[in-house]
Amino acid sequence: MTHMKAHLRDESHTNALGVSLARALLPGLSIHLHGDLGAGKTALTRALLHAAGHAGTVKSPTYTLSEPYRVTLDGQPVDVIHYDLYRMGSPEEFLDTGFREDFDGHNICIVEWPEKAEGVLPPPDLRVTLSVAGDGRDVELQAFSALGLSCLQRLHF
Numbered sequence: 001m002t003h004m005k006a007h008l009r010d011e012s013h014t015n016a017l018g019v020s021l022a023r024a025l026l027p028g029l030s031i032h033l034h035g036d037l038g039a040g041k042t043a044l045t046r047a048l049l050h051a052a053g054h055a056g057t058v059k060s061p062t063y064t065l066s067e068p069y070r071v072t073l074d075g076q077p078v079d080v081i082h083y084d085l086y087r088m089g090s091p092e093e094f095l096d097t098g099f100r101e102d103f104d105g106h107n108i109c110i111v112e113w114p115e116k117a118e119g120v121l122p123p124p125d126l127r128v129t130l131s132v133a134g135d136g137r138d139v140e141l142q143a144f145s146a147l148g149l150s151c152l153q154r155l156h157f
């Protein structure tokens, strides 16, 4: 399965997808989240981080652009780094801040507004596209690498 689509009727379904994704995470995974403002990118990431064991709040890192969370995956510590690049001025900023070094094959990187770093952002293993559909959301998940494929195959949703 390289591709999956679902309808998320309400926020509880977005949360359920976040929980499923947390269980399917693999070290080094890079996930790009596409979708308009309010599509549910942060809501999905929040549910994922809470399910991965982070107990505190999860806000979109609107001003800091990135926020790391240390979680435990199969007994090993892993940093899940959440980016919100909406306010990034230019793709060069992504390089200047050293963000590219975060994509080291071990950290799990979740990127809102990947379009803002086009050309400098490493390609995703998994692309998640959220869109408003009626009162709910449509979601599409696409794998672009063997790692992304493994994640989709581990995803029970």
Ligand code: ADP
Residues within 6 Å of the ligand: 008, 009, 010, 011, 012, 013, 014, 035, 036, 037, 038, 039, 040, 041, 042, 043, 044, 060, 112, 135, 136, 137
């Ligand atoms: P984004 O990060 O994409 O800008 P947010 O996650 O901040 O969006 O906001 C998403 C909004 O949509 C929140 O108000 C949330 O309650 C709501 N929401 C999330 N999932 C669903 C869903 N499946 N159906 C309806 N509303 C949803």
Ligand code: MG
Residues within 6 Å of the ligand: 041, 042, 060, 084, 112
């Ligand atoms: Mg957001």
